[in-house]
Amino acid sequence: MRNAVLAALIACLSTSAIAQTAPAPKSEEKETAAPTRQPNVSVTRHGGIFGGQRLNYTATAGETFLRAEDGTPRAAIFSVSYVKEPRDPNRPVTFLFNGGPGSGSVWLHMGAFGPKRVAIPSDGTDDGAPPYPLVDNPDSLLDVTDLVFIDPVGTGFSHALGKTEPKEFWGVTKDAQSVAQFIRLWLNDNGRWNSPKYLGGESYGTTRSAAVVNVLEGAYNDVSLNGIILISTVLDFAAGADTQGNELGPILNVPSMAATALFHGKAEASSIEGFVEEARQFAIGPYASALLKGQNISPEEHARIRRELARFTGLSEAYLDQANLRVEPARFYKELLRDRGLTIGRLDSRYTGRDYDNAGETPDNDPSFYGIDAGYTAAVNAHIRDALKYKSDRSYVTIGNVQPWDWQIPGGRDANAYLNVTPYLGKALRENSGMRIFVGQGYYDFATPFFAAEYALSRTGIPQDRIEYQYYGSGHMMYVRDDDRVKLSRDVRNFIRNR
Template identity: 65%
Template sequence: MKSLAAVALIAAMPMAQAGAAMAQDKASGEAKTAKAIEAQVRSRDLVGTFGGQRVPYRATIAETIMTGDKDKQEAVIVTTSYVKTPADATRPVFFIYNGGPGSGSVWLQMGAFGPKRVGIPPDARDDGAPPYPILDNPDSLLDVADLVFIDPPGTGFSYLTEGADPKKYYGLREDARAVAEVIRRWINDNGRWNSPKYLGGESYGTTRTAMVVDELEGGTFNDVSLNGLILISTILDFAAREPTPGNEMAYVMTLPNMAAAAFYHGKVQATSVEAISEEARQFAIGPFATALLKGQDLPAAERASVRAELSRLTGLSETYLEQADLRVTSGRFYKELLRDRGLTIGRLDARYTGVDYDRAGETPDNDPSFYGIDAGYTAAINSWAREGLGFVTDRQYQSIGREPGQHWNWTLGGGRNAYLNVAPLIGKAMRENSGLRLFNAQGYYDFATPFFGAEYSLNRFGIPQDRVELKYYHAGHMMYVRDEDREALSRDVRAFIRAR
């Protein structure tokens, strides 16, 4: 028989073991909690010639960590900055991103403004297979401004941590708050509070610019004033997007693009793309808009007149236009314009052509102006960041990430089912900052963000027109893929920054 003491000892053993296990689990949990993400920062000192000037600079790819309640790490946002050395706080700094939402900054960084660029065919041919040349970029803006490329959460190498709520970062206002916070931190960490500051992006990046400037200048605390907004391939008023039944505005906004594309492919005659675009503008805002708004009350004679002019401007047959009730969507136009040649045209850049599975479809199988360039850009940014700058990660670079768009909050207020228009936020910022100017760049062959739509949104009441500059280029959404337009865009933005 065991003694009472022995029995008590045996009985206590499971409790002691359980207590030890609980202590071990607690220690393990504390260890996991303590294992915080450490922000990675990699820098290289380099030299290049930009705008005809030899510029020494420091390239830095860095992670900025965003925290939430109880200092929980929620997002890791990657920036790539190029700063002239030695650092000079009187130099302008230009904060840059792309669009999507979900697009990394690869396009503007490796295509337009960064010190290196990827070499792809400039004449609307497919970029083919690797290797793709990574070239010095004399058109970079480093001679006039320090550059900070930002990849918002869910784009590029930036990401949300496990368990982070996508609703806190994926949305019009949510995204803008995160980007504005990254900008404030970079300004503070680099001693640039009194430097001239420029902000801008491409595509949805122009929408983001309207939201970020509202975050930076729209409040009363920690106001960050800006000198300029640089918009490339602009979308501010979403009424100009692909039409829904009853929305006639999209047909009006895309008609000049159709005329430009038809001219480029030899389907209409004109002295220049500028001339045919202007003819289409005047017709779109006048007789065409009037005819669409009359609906079923449109008289037969007026309908015939409008149909004939529409055919002349777009290169589409009157029979096709009649079957479409004078309302041709962009998707149908891509397929129909060159159907007789067995080709489709691009959405991002109508200069590009593709071959579909067959000729009978209503819309293209894919966008030849995207698959014609994407492989080269993806290879270039991964090579440059990892090998050129030494960034270490097992994450894939999201050139076009799907996750943000799946969760995006497109609500800005204005009541139920209100369509999105962020242009008034730009107007407000310009009215409240007398030194804020705006530069807008558009490609004639861009259907993703039509140039007439940008003009329409930027000439609304409340936007000071004497501080708005519009420039046009003979390519599409990424006009910088064409060498002449990259050089022209660089000159124009450089002049805009210098003009302060």
């Protein structure tokens, strides 16, 4: 008996020692062998008041494996789904993501449409240090649609698996194919193939939306959509490129410069809407005509355009002369408030910052990004790990380095010399009579200027009667301003209800 007990004790001690000394997997690195584990998923149940309605919902935070044809897992896509209880297979569902490329869905999730949000300053000031309030979000869209927040590969907790290289998912078309595959799997798993479906993206997420709808509806086994929600839109990259010789860039930036100059007291007008409309007409008319003439412009026309451009931009005529009437956005951020020793933000030009010195040509950093990023990072980790009970030793990637990104799209040399995904939306609208597009733009957004979005979506081949535009008194993430978050929620809610 003593020998048997002694043998058992030795066996237990040996097992314990092995468990303590075995090397733990490096969770931050791509897994080097095909995983045998199942997707990591957490399911919790909650309740809240959204759009004035009290309802219960199930939150599912976890991985979905994208598999090769032979069944080998290639990637784990992390998502958070909020589904109203009791479940209704005919209820709308909206798939949402942010942009980058390389951004997790944290911004739309924790700022605009999720059931909880982070409360940071609404007036364009820095979010400071923690703790950051995590509060109920009555502006969530859960009263009208179930919500699925998607993190593409390389963002959030999503990552490549086995021997698959992450770059196999990093590209306009590759990324769209992986997101479309996830959407099909989610519809399978949740029995929602006949639900009304919406796709929503912000920033590069609007580019992704166009590419994804082309994958979803571009084949015979298509997934038909009821609507696409574009927030801070970028579709035509060639038109908005800030590069020498491209005259469309300066033209499309003028209305945003006018709005910003007015906000900071560098221009005068009775209303932002009226001043912006004046700037649109100047930009697309006299200013465009002048720039297209290049060095053949007459001295008289040059002086006339310089005077009007100074009125709209708040910059001096002497500076505009030195810039040859073409002001790059980065120079504008530094020059507009140089006399006050301040720079302005790129994502939201309401924000101001102070550089190391006042002599530079461009800002040291973007005060509208470092003014919000800490609060959102803390909030998404606290919400997913604590409230949703999702356990992972991976870091949640809010903004990741998804390089090299493949910017090629089908169409050969000419299509890729002029990178523009707007035709995908035109085709989808022409071939799906029930689909509509919502466009939400901030006046103070230089990352994706509102006039550039209007330009792209007004081209030939895009039905205009099913596109709705809404504007907001803030920038790229318009929902950081309380009044605009309420308006955005109301506008998108009405867009979904009016299907």
